[in-house]
Amino acid sequence: MKDKCIVLGVTGSIAAYKAADLTSMLVKAGASVRVVMTEAATKIVAPITLQTLSRNPVSVDIWAEENGWQPGHIELADSADLFAVVPATANTIACFAHGLAPNLLCNIYLATRAKVLIAPAMNCKMLDHPATKENLKVLEGRGAQILETQEGLLACGYEGKGKLAPVDEVFEAIKEILKD
Numbered sequence: 001m002k003d004k005c006i007v008l009g010v011t012g013s014i015a016a017y018k019a020a021d022l023t024s025m026l027v028k029a030g031a032s033v034r035v036v037m038t039e040a041a042t043k044i045v046a047p048i049t050l051q052t053l054s055r056n057p058v059s060v061d062i063w064a065e066e067n068g069w070q071p072g073h074i075e076l077a078d079s080a081d082l083f084a085v086v087p088a089t090a091n092t093i094a095c096f097a098h099g100l101a102p103n104l105l106c107n108i109y110l111a112t113r114a115k116v117l118i119a120p121a122m123n124c125k126m127l128d129h130p131a132t133k134e135n136l137k138v139l140e141g142r143g144a145q146i147l148e149t150q151e152g153l154l155a156c157g158y159e160g161k162g163k164l165a166p167v168d169e170v171f172e173a174i175k176e177i178l179k180d
Helices: 014-028 047-054 072-079 090-098 104-111 124-128 130-141 167-179
Strands: 005-010 032-037 082-088 115-120 150-153 159-163
Touching: 005 014, 005 072, 005 104, 014 032, 014 047, 014 082, 014 167, 032 047, 032 072, 032 104, 072 104, 082 090, 082 104, 082 167, 090 104, 090 115, 090 130, 115 130, 115 167, 124 130, 124 159
Parallel strands: 005 032, 005 082, 082 115
Antiparallel strands: 150 159
């Protein structure tokens, strides 16, 4: 993973806290990690946590342009060897599938030509909804790799599929994608 740039999207799933472990693992493996959080994700994990672990600024606001003349979302999209969204909520998945760009993360998705990895995490009923299933098929059809969710006790108290894939499995999937 040395000299690879991973743009890591973190969305507002309760599993967002696992992005800290993933970021740490990626940095230790030699990757440059650029974290982009949705506003909802910042309610679960403080950006400073991921900034410290990644050793890079964390981006949240599309209007906070720190990169001089080039729009931040374009710079991030162009710099990515891999665009990974871990965890991905139903809302973000729907925005990606329908080409919507209400936030910085979705703008980067539309602008990047990097490989895409999506690791969903949500309530089992949301995951099983026909719209979510269709949105995941659309993204897979466009070349995104979708990691399977795990079954178990969910944060909402339900039992079923919807848990984020284990962080070590996400890390291995990223290594595999970047081997090519």
